[in-house]
Amino acid sequence: MRNLNWRKMMSGGPKFFKSFHRLYSTIFALSSGQGKCGVAVIRVSGSKSVDVLKSLTGLQKPPPARTALLKKLLHPVSGHTIDKGLILYFPRPHSFTGEDVVEFHVHGGRAVVSAMLSAVGQIPDCFPAQPGDFTKRAFYAGKMDLTAVEGLADLLSAETEAQRKQALLQMEGHLGKLYNEWAQTLVKCMAHVEAYIDFSEDDNIEDGVLESVEKKLKVLAEEMKSHMSDERRGEILRSGVQVSIVGEPNVGKSSLLNTLAQRPAAIVTSQAGTTRDLVRVSMDLGGFPVQLCDTAGLREASDEVEKEGIHRAKAAAAKADLVLLVASAPLLPKVPLEQALQNYLKTCGLSINLKDCIVVLNKSDLIPDKIQELPENVILTSCESGEGISQLLSVLQNRLTSLCGDPSRECPTITQARHRTYLETCLEYLHEYQRSLEAEQDLVIAAEQLRQALRHLGMLTGKVSTEQLLDLVFSEFCIGK
Ligand SMILES: Nc1nc2c(ncn2[C@@H]2O[C@H](COP(=O)(O)OP(=O)(O)OP(=O)(O)O)[C@@H](O)[C@H]2O)c(=O)[nH]1
Ligand SMILES: [K+]
Numbered sequence: 001m002r003n004l005n006w007r008k009m010m011s012g013g014p015k016f017f018k019s020f021h022r023l024y025s026t027i028f029a030l031s032s033g034q035g036k037c038g039v040a041v042i043r044v045s046g047s048k049s050v051d052v053l054k055s056l057t058g059l060q061k062p063p064p065a066r067t068a069l070l071k072k073l074l075h076p077v078s079g080h081t082i083d084k085g086l087i088l089y090f091p092r093p094h095s096f097t098g099e100d101v102v103e104f105h106v107h108g109g110r111a112v113v114s115a116m117l118s119a120v121g122q123i124p125d126c127f128p129a130q131p132g133d134f135t136k137r138a139f140y141a142g143k144m145d146l147t148a149v150e151g152l153a154d155l156l157s158a159e160t161e162a163q164r165k166q167a168l169l170q171m172e173g174h175l176g177k178l179y180n181e182w183a184q185t186l187v188k189c190m191a192h193v194e195a196y197i198d199f200s201e202d203d204n205i206e207d208g209v210l211e212s213v214e215k216k217l218k219v220l221a222e223e224m225k226s227h228m229s230d231e232r233r234g235e236i237l238r239s240g241v242q243v244s245i246v247g248e249p250n251v252g253k254s255s256l257l258n259t260l261a262q263r264p265a266a267i268v269t270s271q272a273g274t275t276r277d278l279v280r281v282s283m284d285l286g287g288f289p290v291q292l293c294d295t296a297g298l299r300e301a302s303d304e305v306e307k308e309g310i311h312r313a314k315a316a317a318a319k320a321d322l323v324l325l326v327a328s329a330p331l332l333p334k335v336p337l338e339q340a341l342q343n344y345l346k347t348c349g350l351s352i353n354l355k356d357c358i359v360v361l362n363k364s365d366l367i368p369d370k371i372q373e374l375p376e377n378v379i380l381t382s383c384e385s386g387e388g389i390s391q392l393l394s395v396l397q398n399r400l401t402s403l404c405g406d407p408s409r410e411c412p413t414i415t416q417a418r419h420r421t422y423l424e425t426c427l428e429y430l431h432e433y434q435r436s437l438e439a440e441q442d443l444v445i446a447a448e449q450l451r452q453a454l455r456h457l458g459m460l461t462g463k464v465s466t467e468q469l470l471d472l473v474f475s476e477f478c479i480g481k
C-alpha cells in the first residue's frame with residue numbers, strides 16, 4: 001500500500017486531482033547533467049515503463065532485472081534508429097521510486113537526448129517529470145523519509161568533502177533513524193498514558209505507569225537537548241562557513257583575501273579606503289566550505305560611500321561564523337598584546353569577542369624584531385613574503401573543524417533550521433506535559449501535549465502519523481498484565 005496522505009491531498013481541491021494524476025502517470029526525464037557529455041541517462045518511472053522499453057527496443061518482454069543490455073533504440077513512430085545504448089530495467093518495488101523504472105544510457109549529444117525524450121513522449125500516458133518528481137515518488141513509496149530526501153538534495157549540491165560526508169549520512173537515513181527512534185519512544189509513552197486514562201479506574205493496570213513514563217520522557221528530553229546543543233555545526237557545514245576579514249584601512253585585508261583565494265579577487269592599492277563593497281570568495285579549505293568576505297577598512301569616514309561600506313563591514317563581522325581580525329604588525333603600539341588588541345577592537349568600533357577571532361598581524365616583513373610567544377589565535381603574517389600564511393591556514397583549519405564538527409553514524413547532526421524548529425517545539429510540549437502533571441491537571445489534557453510533541457517529531461521525517469503508530473503499538477500492547 002502506498003503511504004499517501006489522502007486527507008491532505010483531498011483538501012487540495014482541483015490541485016489534488018492534478019497531483020493525483022501526476023503521481024500515477026508515468027514520468028520521464030534526462031537524469032544526468034544538461035549539455036554535451038559522454039553518456040546521458042534517461043530515466044522513466046511508472047506503470048508504462050515496460051511499454052516504453054518494448055516500443056523503443058522492439059523486445060517482446062522486459063529484459064532481466066538490473067542487467068544492462070546493449071540495444072538499438074528506435075523511434076516508436078518513424079521506426080528510425082535514434083542511437084545504440086544500454087537499457088536497464090528495475091521492476092517495482094526494488095527501484096529508486098518503488099515503481100517500474102527503466103533507464104536508457106545513450107550517447108550524451110543534445111540531438112540524441114532530445115530525440116530520445118521525444119520518442120518516450122510518444123508513448124501514451126508518459127509525461128515529462130517536474131523537478132523533484134522521482135524523489136517525491138520515492139518518498140511516497142516509503143523508500144526515503146524527509147530527512148533522507150533533504151540529504152539527497154544536499155549530496156547533489158555538496159561542494160566539499162565534509163559536506164559530501166554529512167549529506168551522505170543523512171541520505172542513508174541516520175538522522176531519520178534517530179528521529180524515528182525518539183518517535184517510537186514517545187508513542188510507547190503515549191500508549192501507556194492512554195491506557196492509564198482508560199483503565200486505571202478499573203484497577204486493571206500496573207502501579208507506577210505514569211512514573212515510568214515520566215522517567216522515559218526525561219531521558220528523551222535530555223537526549224534531544226544534547227542533540228540540539230551543537231552550536232549549529234551541521235547547519236554551518238551545510239551552508240558554508242562565513243568568514244569575514246575586518247580591520248583598519250590599509251592593513252592588508254584585501255591582500256590577505258587574494259593570498260588565501262590564490263587570485264586577485266579584490267583590488268589592492270596603497271590608498272586607504274580602497275575596498276568599499278563586500279568582496280566574497282567561495283573556497284574549499286581542507287574539505288570545508290568557506291565563504292571569505294573582504295570588507296571596507298574601519299575608520300571614522302566622512303565620505304558617504306565609504307560610510308555605507310563601513311556599515312556593511314560591521315554587519316558582516318557581526319553575522320560571521322568566524323572573524324579574521326587584521327592589524328598591521330608595525331603599527332601595533334608597544335603595550336602588552338592583549339591590551340593593544342582590545343584597544344584596536346575599540347578603534348575599529350567592533351563589539352566582538354577577541355577569543356572568537358583569529359587575529360592576523362600582517363606586514364611582518366616590515367618589523368625588524370619578531371614578536372615572541374603569541375597566543376594560539378594570533379598569527380604574524382606577511383602577504384608580501386608569504387611568511388605565516390601556512391600557519392594561518394592550519395589555525396583556520398582547526399577552527400573550521402570545530403565549527404563544522406565531524407558528523408558520524410552515531411551522532412548525525414541537525415543540518416537545517418527546520419529540524420531545530422520542530423525539535424524545539426517537541427521539547428516545549430514535553431515540558432508542557434510535565435507542567436500539566438505537576439499542576440494536577442486532567443490527565444486527558446496532559447496527554448494532548450504528548451500527542452502534539454509526537455506530531456512535531458513526526459514532521460521531521462514526514463513519515464509517522466500519530467494514529468498509525470498508535471494503532472501499531474496498541475495492537476501489541478497488553479493491558480492489565
Ligand atoms: N610590506 C607589506 N605590504 C603589504 C602587505 N600586505 C599588504 N601590503 C600593502 O599594503 C597596502 C594596502 O593593502 P590592501 O590589501 O589594499 O589593504 P586593505 O586592508 O584591504 O585596505 P582597504 O581596502 O583600503 O581598507 C598595499 O599597498 C599592499 O601592497 C605585507 O604583508 N607587507
Ligand atoms: K588599501
Ligand SMILES: [Mg+2]
Nearest residue numbers: 253254274275
Ligand atoms: Mg581592501
